[in-house]
Amino acid sequence: MNRGYRGGTGFARPENALKRAEELENVGQKNSALQVLHDIVTSKKHRTWSKTYESIMFKHIDLVVEMKKRNYAKEALMQYRNMCQAVNINSLEEVIKYFLKKASDKAEEAQSKAAAVTIDVEDLEEDASPEDIMLSYVSGDKSKDRTDRELVTPWFRFLWEAYRSVLEILRTNPKLEPLYAMTANKAFQFCLQFKRTAEFRRLSDILRQHLTNLTNRYRDNRESTPDQLQPHLETRFEQLKVACELEMWAEAFRSVEDIQALISLAKKTPKQQLMATYYARLTQIFAVSENHLYHAYAWLKLFNFSKSCNKNLTPGDVQAMASSVLLATLSILPYEQRNLLGALDESAGEQEKERILRMANILGFAVDSKKDYRSVLSRAALLASVASPVILTQVLPEVRAIYDLLTQDFAPLELCARLGPLVAKLGELSPGMSGASPVKDVNLGMYVNSLKQVALLRLLKQLSEVYSTMRVQSLAELVSFMPLSEVEAVVVDAVKNDFLQVRIDHRNGTLHFGSQQLESGHVRNHLAQLTQRLSKAVHMMQPEDSSAHAARRSAAIKTALDTMDKEHKMSNARKIMIEKRKEEAELAMLEAEKEAELRRQTAAREAEMAEEKRRREEALRREKERIERELEEREQEEARALLEANKKKLGAKGGKLDQAAGLDKRTLVAEVLTERMKEAQEMERRMQKLAKQLDHLERARREEEAPLLKQLAVTRMEDARKQHAEQQTADAARHRAQWESDTADKARLAITLGDKEAFKAQIVARREEEFEELRRLKEEVYQKRLEEKRRARHQARIQAYAQRCFDTVKERMDEIEAEERRAEEERRAAEEEELQRKAAEEAERQRARLAELDQKAREERPAPAAASTGNRFVPSALRSKAGDSSGGGAPPAARGGDDDDRWARRDAAPPAARGGDDRWGRRDEGPAPAAGRYAPPTRRDDGPPPRRDEAPPAPRPAAPAAAPASAGGKFVPPHLRNRQ
Numbered sequence: 005m006n007r008g009y010r011g012g013t014g015f016a017r018p019e020n021a022l023k024r025a026e027e028l029e030n031v032g033q034k035n036s037a038l039q040v041l042h043d044i045v046t047s048k049k050h051r052t053w054s055k056t057y058e059s060i061m062f063k064h065i066d067l068v069v070e071m072k073k074r075n076y077a078k079e080a081l082m083q084y085r086n087m088c089q090a091v092n093i094n095s096l097e098e099v100i101k102y103f104l105k106k107a108s109d110k111a112e113e114a115q116s117k118a119a120a121v122t123i124d125v126e127d128l129e130e131d132a133s134p135e136d137i138m139l140s141y142v143s144g145d146k147s148k149d150r151t152d153r154e155l156v157t158p159w160f161r162f163l164w165e166a167y168r169s170v171l172e173i174l175r176t177n178p179k180l181e182p183l184y185a186m187t188a189n190k191a192f193q194f195c196l197q198f199k200r201t202a203e204f205r206r207l208s209d210i211l212r213q214h215l216t217n218l219t220n221r222y223r224d225n226r227e228s229t230p231d232q233l234q235p236h237l238e239t240r241f242e243q244l245k246v247a248c249e250l251e252m253w254a255e256a257f258r259s260v261e262d263i264q265a266l267i268s269l270a271k272k273t274p275k276q277q278l279m280a281t282y283y284a285r286l287t288q289i290f291a292v293s294e295n296h297l298y299h300a301y302a303w304l305k306l307f308n309f310s311k312s313c314n315k316n317l318t319p320g321d322v323q324a325m326a327s328s329v330l331l332a333t334l335s336i337l338p339y340e341q342r343n344l345l346g347a348l349d350e351s352a353g354e355q356e357k358e359r360i361l362r363m364a365n366i367l368g369f370a371v372d373s374k375k376d377y378r379s380v381l382s383r384a385a386l387l388a389s390v391a392s393p394v395i396l397t398q399v400l401p402e403v404r405a406i407y408d409l410l411t412q413d414f415a416p417l418e419l420c421a422r423l424g425p426l427v428a429k430l431g432e433l434s435p436g437m438s439g440a441s442p443v444k445d446v447n448l449g450m451y452v453n454s455l456k457q458v459a460l461l462r463l464l465k466q467l468s469e470v471y472s473t474m475r476v477q478s479l480a481e482l483v484s485f486m487p488l489s490e491v492e493a494v495v496v497d498a499v500k501n502d503f504l505q506v507r508i509d510h511r512n513g514t515l516h517f518g519s520q521q522l523e524s525g526h527v528r529n530h531l532a533q534l535t536q537r538l539s540k541a542v543h544m545m546q547p548e549d550s551s552a553h554a555a556r557r558s559a560a561i562k563t564a565l566d567t568m569d570k571e572h573k574m575s576n577a578r579k580i581m582i583e584k585r586k587e588e589a590e591l592a593m594l595e596a597e598k599e600a601e602l603r604r605q606t607a608a609r610e611a612e613m614a615e616e617k618r619r620r621e622e623a624l625r626r627e628k629e630r631i632e633r634e635l636e637e638r639e640q641e642e643a644r645a646l647l648e649a650n651k652k653k654l655g656a657k658g659g660k661l662d663q664a665a666g667l668d669k670r671t672l673v674a675e676v677l678t679e680r681m682k683e684a685q686e687m688e689r690r691m692q693k694l695a696k697q698l699d700h701l702e703r704a705r706r707e708e709e710a711p712l713l714k715q716l717a718v719t720r721m722e723d724a725r726k727q728h729a730e731q732q733t734a735d736a737a738r739h740r741a742q743w744e745s746d747t748a749d750k751a752r753l754a755i756t757l758g759d760k761e762a763f764k765a766q767i768v769a770r771r772e773e774e775f776e777e778l779r780r781l782k783e784e785v786y787q788k789r790l791e792e793k794r795r796a797r798h799q800a801r802i803q804a805y806a807q808r809c810f811d812t813v814k815e816r817m818d819e820i821e822a823e824e825r826r827a828e829e830e831r832r833a834a835e836e837e838e839l840q841r842k843a844a845e846e847a848e849r850q851r852a853r854l855a856e857l858d859q860k861a862r863e864e865r866p867a868p869a870a871a872s873t874g875n876r877f878v879p880s881a882l883r884s885k886a887g888d889s890s891g892g893g894a895p896p897a898a899r900g901g902d903d904d905d906r907w908a909r910r911d912a913a914p915p916a917a918r919g920g921d922d923r924w925g926r927r928d929e930g931p932a933p934a935a936g937r938y939a940p941p942t943r944r945d946d947g948p949p950p951r952r953d954e955a956p957p958a959p960r961p962a963a964p965a966a967a968p969a970s971a972g973g974k975f976v977p978p979h980l981r982n983r984q
Contacts, residue, residue, distance in 0.1 A: 018044055018056045025063060038067040038076065045080045053088040053095070061099045069106040072162050077103065078169040085173055097183050100170055104190060107159075107166040114159040164203050167191040168210065175214045178232065185235040192246040201250055208243060208255050215240075215262060219269055233270045240266060241278050248285050253292050256285065264366050276313045280442035283309060286367070287328075287443070296454060300332035300386055301367050306442065307395070316440035324435035324446045326398040331430075333390045334410050335454030336383045338461055339503035387411070400433065402426050403448075410458060416466035417482065423459050424485045427452050456486055460494050464504055468517040476513045643672050 021044040028037035041064040045057070061084055068077040081100065088095050167187060174184040188211060195204035215236060222233065240263045247256035263282060267274065274282075283306035290299035307325045310317060364381055390396075396404065406426050409419060431449035460483055467474060480488050498504040507516040 018054070018060055022056065022060050022063065025060075025067075029067070034067055034071060038064065038071065038073065041067065042076055042080060046083045051087060053091045057084070057087065058095050058099065062102060065099070065103045065106060069103070069110055069162075072158060074162060074165040074169070077166065078173075081169065081173050085177070089177060089179075093177075093179050097180065100174070100183060100187070104166060104170065104187065107163045108190070108194070111156075111159040111163045114156050118156045160198065160200070163194060164191075164200070167194065167207070171210060171214070175217070181232070181235045185239045188239045189242050192242055196246045196249055199250070201252060204246065204250060204252060205255060208247070208258065211239070211243065212258070212262060215266075219265070222269065233266055234274075237263065237266045237270070237274055238278070241274075241281060244285050245281065248288050251292075253289055256289050260286065260289065260366055268365075276309075277442075280306065280310055280314065283368075284442045287332075291450065296332065296336045297381060297383065297386070298363055298367065300329065300336055301369070301381060303329045303332045304386065304389060305368055310442055314440060314442070316438075318438045318440070320435055321438055321441045323398050323400060324437060325441075325443075326395045327400045327403045327435070327448060328446050329395055330390055330399050330403050330407055331448060331451040331455070333383075333386050334407060334458060335451045336386070337454075337458065338383065338465075339498065339501045341501060400435075402429055402433070406455065410455070410462055414466060416463055416470060419463050419466070420459060420483050420485060423455075427455050427459075427485065430455075457494055460486060460491060461498055461503065464495065464498070464506065468504065468506065472517050474515045474517070476508065476510075476515055479515055646672060646676055 021040050025037040025040045028034070028040065041060055045060060045064060061080065064080055065077065067073075068080070081096075081103070084099060085096055167190065170187045171184065171191070174180045174187065188207075191207050192204070194200065195207065218233075218236065240259055244256055244259040244263065247253075247259055260282075273279070283302055286302035287299060287306060290296075290302055303325070307329045310325065311322065360381055367381070369381070396407070399407070406423065409423050409426075413419070415422070430452055433448050435446055435448075437443060437445055463482065467479075476488070479491065483491055492508065495504065495506055495508065499506055505518055508514075509516060
């Protein structure tokens with residue numbers, strides 16, 4: 005048993021996958037073959053395009069179309085687009101064309117099969133079979149409908165999905181816009197050929213969505229050109245054409261809006277032929293919508309455009325188109341239909357203005373913002389345009405007569421009588437159109453009803469100017485081409501739109517012309533007039549005193565003036581309260597309406613969801629039952645077929661299988677396999693016996709034919725020897741004759757040998773000269789190139805030498821600067837060390853000098869005074885004077901120092917031991933360093949080390965010598981000591 009392929013992307017090369025798929029297809033495993041190709045196309049390992057992938061896609065499409073795998077085709081095409089859109093976009097175009105062709109061919113083939121099935125009836129006189137009758141009652145479909153649903157509809161669905169997938173794939177690639185337009189046109193033709201209106205509506209929505217995305221990208225991209233929108237514009241013209249032929253007028257009008265949006269976006273007028281078709285389709289759309297105003301404007305635009313741009317129009321075409329323009333204009337009602345509900349809305353005017361401006365844009369008319377929007381497209385403006393001789397001189401005589409009756413003549417009693425035959429004759433007029441005309445035919449009879457209605461309105465308008473009252477029967481006699489009920493409906497509509505002031509009195513059978521507002525005003529003021537007249541009669545019957553009346557009048561006026569402000573405020577408050585209550589009531593009503601609408605929508609949505617859920621469940625249940633039933637029936641059919649096949653094959657030996665007819669499929673298959681195995685074993689024994697018999701027969705035959713073969717070989721050898729001898733003799737004779745002929749030719753041509761040698765020598769000499777000249781020129785060129793190379797090489801060597809010299813000098817300069825910096829740093833370090841050493845020596849000398857001075861001062865100090873001054877403090881400057889007085893200070897020993905020694909310290913410790921400032925204002929940081937050990941000088945005001953270009957700092961001056969002690973012990977500044 006063959007096992008099916010389970011997928012995988014283990015192929016290193018796509019050629020291997022294609023070969024494997026062909027092998028699987030040859031053995032009947034098409035699903036496995038398709039899976040192999042699909043895996044190799046969608047694999048992430050294979051992303052580089054090659055010609056093999058195109059062959060793979062063709063094979064993939066064949067299998068997909070044959071098996072109707074829509075999703076496989078879409079996914080494969082998307083991956084193939086990503087693969088080849090940057091390398092070879094033409095390959096994708098070829099693949100898509102092939103895919104669409106295969107799908108359309110299959111759909112047409114299915115349709116032809118369905119037609120053949122419908123037509124192929126064995127006996128036309130035979131009634132329908134009972135099965136067909138029962139099926140028709142159960143399904144409710146006809147035989148042809150069932151056949152189409154079984155054979156044609158699946159292929160139509162596949163072809164439709166193919167078009168959708170291709171459009172979705174091609175919509176984002178600008179390079180494939182022609183292919184996108186071609187696919188859209190094919191989809192349009194598919195919908196038109198098979199009358200698929202639902203698919204056409206979906207296709208229009210898809211293309212409109214793609215167009216919206218395209219316009220957004222076009223506005224965002226500044227480098228976009230109008231030529232990029234041309235394929236989409238042509239596609240919309242084709243869409244408009246197909247929509248009109250399918251009579252889908254709503255989609256046709258949407259296509260018109262799309263075309264106008266593309267024209268305004270591209271800012272470029274399309275081709276003249278397309279615009280002529282555009283206006284021709286507009287006439288059809290507005291004719292179906294019964295909008296006579298826009299229909300007439302479309303005809304006028306088509307006539308003007310065709311007359312100015314189409315030079316191939318015949319006079320008959322121009323006459324027919326002009327007649328259509330004039331009749332379409334005359335068919336417009338002389339008043340505008342008003343919506344009474346919309347008139348109360350504030351936004352109705354803006355909506356009407358927007359609608360009129362949009363329609364003017366669609367019809368190709370320029371809009372002036374300064375003019376009233378109602379005058380942009382109106383019957384009056386259209387009549388003024390049509391009244392030109394360009395149109396009136398080219399219409400049919402009957403049409404010109406109708407125009408004169410409805411626009412110029414004033415004959416109310418003869419209008420309808422004269423118009424009736426002319427209108428009746430319009431239906432018989434059918435002017436033929438040539439191939440150059442944008443419209444195929446012109447139907448003038450479509451304007452008959454509108455012309456009758458316009459004629460009736462003109463008749464009533466003229467009668468209202470002549471008569472005030474008229475009998476209804478007289479009006480019916482005047483309007484002979486229209487029943488009285490339709491006349492009444494026209495009158496009511498005209499009165500409703502304020503075109504006529506007419507009142508029909510059915511009781512008296514009269515028709516009253518004139519304003520209705522006078523009568524209604526009279527009825528409204530009747531009570532007021534009655535009150536005034538009754539009051540006047542009372543005064544006449546009971547006259548009152550004038551003084552009392554004047555007093556009452558004055559009191560009433562005074563009371564009115566006093567209460568006027570209060571009443572006014574109360575009325576205003578009441579008005580505000582009423583308005584407020586109205587607003588509250590309206591808000592409450594709106595809220596109630598919103599809540600009710602919300603509840604209704606929620607309930608409808610829930611009911612719809614529940615119904616949808618129930619339908620899905622029901623559909624799933626029915627589908628499951630159908631599948632189970634089909635599987636069971638299929639198993640039963642297979643079992644019966646297997647049983648019948650084995651009965652036919654085994655014949656009389658199938659008794660055991662006859663007994664197994666009531667078993668299930670599995671048991672039956674096992675029994676059949678057992679019987680087949682026994683039959684195979686029996687067949688194998690028969691084949692062995694037959695092979696043994698054939699072996700003996702072959703051996704006997706060879707033994708008998710051996711001597712005959714030897715004799716035949718000897719005979720053939722003798723014949724071959726004779727034939728060889730004869731062939732040798734014939735070849736020698738033929739060779740001899742050829743040699744003699746060649747010798748004669750040589751003797752004949754020997755006389756030209758000298759001329760040949762001379763000619764050869766000339767040619768050789770000339771070619772040697774040419775060769776020498778070419779060799780010389782080549783040598784000169786070679787020498788020139790060699791010299792140029794030599795000079796270039798010499799120049800390069802010079803430049804290289806100069807660069808090396810420059811680099812050497814630069815390196816040497818860098819070394820010299822580095823040596824100078826190093827020497828400068830060493831010199832600085834040496835100077836700094838010398839300064840520190842000198843400072844240390846100077847500090848040591850100063851300490852020794854200070855110690856010596858202190859010692860001398862202590863030796864020269866006088867004896868202390870004997871008398872004491874008591875505990876009173878005596879300054880040191882006055883101690884010598886107060887030595888004899890009483891109450892001196894403590895003795896010097898008790899005070900801890902000498903009184904008159906200004907340079908002495910309080911204790912005997914040297915400055916180094918005190919750790920404070922010495923007598924020159926320098927702070928001693930501690931004891932002197934030991935001998936032979938470096939101690940850096942301690943300077944409070946030391947700055948940074950001197951630069952190379954600065955002189956070393958001057959040494960500090962030595963401490964001044966100790967000043968001699970004065971007799972009185974007073975302190976004398978150093979700058980005054982010499983004066984003493």
